[in-house]
Amino acid sequence: MLSADGIEVRFGAVRAVDGVSLEVGDGEIVGLVGPNGSGKTTFLNAVCGVVPARGRLEVAGHPVRLGAPRVVARAGIGRVFQAPQTFEALSCIENVLLASADARARGLLGATVLRPVMWRRERRRWLEAHEALALVGLEGATATPAHMLTYGERRLLDVARAIVSAPRVLLLDEPSAGLNDSETAALGDLLLRVHEERGVPILVIEHKIDFLDRLCDRVVVLDVGRVIATGPPDEIWRDERVMSAYLGATRAEG
Amino acid sequence: MTDATTPGAKPAPPTGDTPAAGPTGGGTAAPYAKRLRPGIYRRHHYLAVVVFVAATAVLAPMFAESRSTQFLVNLWLVYSITGIGFYWVFGLAGRFAFCQTFMMALGGYMGAWVAQSSLEGGFLVQVALAVVASAVVATVVGLLVRRAQAFYFAIATIAVAEMGRVFFSKAEWFTGMNGTRTGIPPIRLFGRDYIAEDEVFWIFLGGLALVLLLAAVIERSPLRRDGVAARDNALVAAVVGVPTGRAQLTLFVLGSAMGGLSGALMGPWTGTTGDTSFGIELAIGIFLMLLLGGIGSMWGPVVGAAFYVAVPDLLSGFDKYATIVYGALLLVTIILMPEGIVGGLGRLRLRLEGRWRRIRPKGAVDAVG
Amino acid sequence: MEKFVALTASGIAYGAVLALVALGFIVLYKATGIINFAHGDLVGLGAYLAVWAVDDLNLPSVAGYLVALVLMAAVGVVMERIVRAPLRDKPVLVVVIATLAMAIVIRGLIALWQGSNPKTLVSPVGNRALHVAGAAVAQQRVVIVVVATLSIAGLVLLFQRTSFGRQVRALAADPDTAVLMGVRGTYVAMAAFALSAVFAGLAGILVAPLSAVDLNFGFSLMVTAFAVAVVGGFGSLGGVIVGALVIGLVQQLVGGYLWPEYAGLLPYILMFVVISLRPEGLIVVERSRL
Numbered sequence: 001m002l003s004a005d006g007i008e009v010r011f012g013a014v015r016a017v018d019g020v021s022l023e024v025g026d027g028e029i030v031g032l033v034g035p036n037g038s039g040k041t042t043f044l045n046a047v048c049g050v051v052p053a054r055g056r057l058e059v060a061g062h063p064v065r066l067g068a069p070r071v072v073a074r075a076g077i078g079r080v081f082q083a084p085q086t087f088e089a090l091s092c093i094e095n096v097l098l099a100s101a102d103a104r105a106r107g108l109l110g111a112t113v114l115r116p117v118m119w120r121r122e123r124r125r126w127l128e129a130h131e132a133l134a135l136v137g138l139e140g141a142t143a144t145p146a147h148m149l150t151y152g153e154r155r156l157l158d159v160a161r162a163i164v165s166a167p168r169v170l171l172l173d174e175p176s177a178g179l180n181d182s183e184t185a186a187l188g189d190l191l192l193r194v195h196e197e198r199g200v201p202i203l204v205i206e207h208k209i210d211f212l213d214r215l216c217d218r219v220v221v222l223d224v225g226r227v228i229a230t231g232p233p234d235e236i237w238r239d240e241r242v243m244s245a246y247l248g249a250t251r252a253e254g
Numbered sequence: 255m256t257d258a259t260t261p262g263a264k265p266a267p268p269t270g271d272t273p274a275a276g277p278t279g280g281g282t283a284a285p286y287a288k289r290l291r292p293g294i295y296r297r298h299h300y301l302a303v304v305v306f307v308a309a310t311a312v313l314a315p316m317f318a319e320s321r322s323t324q325f326l327v328n329l330w331l332v333y334s335i336t337g338i339g340f341y342w343v344f345g346l347a348g349r350f351a352f353c354q355t356f357m358m359a360l361g362g363y364m365g366a367w368v369a370q371s372s373l374e375g376g377f378l379v380q381v382a383l384a385v386v387a388s389a390v391v392a393t394v395v396g397l398l399v400r401r402a403q404a405f406y407f408a409i410a411t412i413a414v415a416e417m418g419r420v421f422f423s424k425a426e427w428f429t430g431m432n433g434t435r436t437g438i439p440p441i442r443l444f445g446r447d448y449i450a451e452d453e454v455f456w457i458f459l460g461g462l463a464l465v466l467l468l469a470a471v472i473e474r475s476p477l478r479r480d481g482v483a484a485r486d487n488a489l490v491a492a493v494v495g496v497p498t499g500r501a502q503l504t505l506f507v508l509g510s511a512m513g514g515l516s517g518a519l520m521g522p523w524t525g526t527t528g529d530t531s532f533g534i535e536l537a538i539g540i541f542l543m544l545l546l547g548g549i550g551s552m553w554g555p556v557v558g559a560a561f562y563v564a565v566p567d568l569l570s571g572f573d574k575y576a577t578i579v580y581g582a583l584l585l586v587t588i589i590l591m592p593e594g595i596v597g598g599l600g601r602l603r604l605r606l607e608g609r610w611r612r613i614r615p616k617g618a619v620d621a622v623g
Numbered sequence: 624m625e626k627f628v629a630l631t632a633s634g635i636a637y638g639a640v641l642a643l644v645a646l647g648f649i650v651l652y653k654a655t656g657i658i659n660f661a662h663g664d665l666v667g668l669g670a671y672l673a674v675w676a677v678d679d680l681n682l683p684s685v686a687g688y689l690v691a692l693v694l695m696a697a698v699g700v701v702m703e704r705i706v707r708a709p710l711r712d713k714p715v716l717v718v719v720i721a722t723l724a725m726a727i728v729i730r731g732l733i734a735l736w737q738g739s740n741p742k743t744l745v746s747p748v749g750n751r752a753l754h755v756a757g758a759a760v761a762q763q764r765v766v767i768v769v770v771a772t773l774s775i776a777g778l779v780l781l782f783q784r785t786s787f788g789r790q791v792r793a794l795a796a797d798p799d800t801a802v803l804m805g806v807r808g809t810y811v812a813m814a815a816f817a818l819s820a821v822f823a824g825l826a827g828i829l830v831a832p833l834s835a836v837d838l839n840f841g842f843s844l845m846v847t848a849f850a851v852a853v854v855g856g857f858g859s860l861g862g863v864i865v866g867a868l869v870i871g872l873v874q875q876l877v878g879g880y881l882w883p884e885y886a887g888l889l890p891y892i893l894m895f896v897v898i899s900l901r902p903e904g905l906i907v908v909e910r911s912r913l
Binding site: 350398399400402404405406408409410412413414416417419420421424534535538541545575576577578579580581582584585588589 | 658705709710717719720721723724725726727728730731735846847849850852884888894895898899
């Protein structure tokens, strides 16, 4: 479903991502791990057009332009960022509605001349948004202004927003960061549910090993901007290269 | 929970509870959908517009006795129009635009030119062409700088204003001798002349009513949330699928068109127009109106314009100190009252209802995993 | 030929002034992230202060100018206290609006103090002209280029050799880390505001003898300097200097030969071309936070 080939991201002289190729197949949940600074988040940012990058990217067989945030949603990529990116001036449901899969009649024409059409689509969008909120457990907070949510709730709101766009692949960046154990377990349940009910392949950056073991079919390990190992979770931790990457002595930055 | 529809002003606007054929599940869909609609649709925008227009129509003639007060009322109405436009550009879309007064000047010149050239266009033609002219210029500018971020955009709009100034001073075929056009014929609509202040009042009130209606329509549409998203975090909004460029361009063009409209209204009202009437003091004034009245609401500029128009009247001997007072007022407003009057009132209400929790400052870096 | 020489001289002098104005607000931007929309009025204020020092205090020209510049530095510090200090935890946009407010406050104060009739500033070289290849070049223009070059050279040295310069560069690169590493943001900000104001005032003093000093004097100079900053690239001092010379020469030469009436539009047209082709923002802060 997602096929990234030779992704390179440079910040000045630093090669944050140095030729990473990875694939997420149709029914997979793939984990992306690596020590701090290994380029995981930067790789995700590259795929989402947030940083300029080189390489090739395909989603569902269609090539996707790199470095252009606008094409990301239409390509079917759903992204949840490391820090919750909530639009605090909007209510929860409005936050989710921003990402609605049906993007028609949302401009000036829809507001004025085509108002009946807009209403029809809006009602459908409200239904889908509500379903997404219910899926993550926020159905009671529909009309709540987003700035009143807790940190964990904002994270869930981001997930709902990513879901409602009917993505072809879901990219999550440390979704359990800042959550306690029970919240993390609930999040794991949620992701599995999303994966099964919506049939969406997932690429998730995480540090928590149990979380990864439970969720992922496959784990890809990055270090210093390169893929150093890939394999099923229970095996990957015993891989020598992975162990030395995590526990190894100081390395010079690439 | 019904929203009043405005009789006659435009085709009956759809309310949220029109039981149209439900999208799924047949008969239960419609009331279910109504429960789901975002909170903003529960506010009574249209009703508020009707109440405001009616109240103004009744109260203004009662309390505005002298010509000078009537003049101020009319000035308030016109400034409200441009203020609402600026609310769309800056308040809603978050575009720091410095060309609103340029648009007003353009509208004024365009209207006067249409009236005084061989076209001899009537009032409605003047206004229409002024709106079109400012919309076209705004579209061109907006497209050129479409992907420019905040300060590039601000600088570009200042440049537009400067370019306008240079152009206006040279193009005397358009702007008249020394950049001023005088002797603009008064407003003539359906065979009637509107010359006295209390006559012009009705024209201006009608114009503001239409603009307020458009504002209400926009508040109750996806365009509003797209604009807010583009304003607050354009990058994430784009990634998530919001058409940020298009939303901001639309709001910028609409807002600039309102500037053109207000400029075109002022010409036949005062009889003259020139870009000196739309100088930097008014530019700051428009900022002030929006910030003082409340940057987060379509009613903010209406409230702010009332203050802006009333203050010089209240302080005699004001003229010399005008700019300093406005500047100081702007500073004080920003430092102490960033949400303005309307926002402050809204916050008071929420506090009374016990639902307020402090908004986290934008840009706070949350705990990163 | 004379026209070419005259226009080129004008262009270089104009470019030099633009460079001064542009560098003034870019230094401030790099040190604090603030775009100072009152910069143009500071240009005007510098000229007015010089007029006052020479006319009312009866000082000899150069002494008067120096007094004006010292006062400008003080004005810069005052500005920092008013627009930056109370608004430090608010988004930069708010501070920028505050600078707008300051702009008209300064304008209003000048109007109160000196009235709105245009004034003239006398230069030590008076109205004398050099004769180069048959063209008359006002000596003031030479003075402008010389003084500007010296000041800019001084600025570059300041940036590269002194602790202040290093601190500014650190703040420009990453404000949070810089503060964590001991850069004292407030002192640097005050110094930057003062330096910025001095450069603005200097530009005003240099240009004033060539035209009249009035309330709008600095504003269009500032806007053209914005265009310079955009064309030359907001980040690099060298780019700005090159951009200033290019724009100055283009406006005078292209404008002088082809389009005299609307020559003033040329810098902005150039700026729009650059913006539409190269729309990347000034600092891409948010990306690193994602």
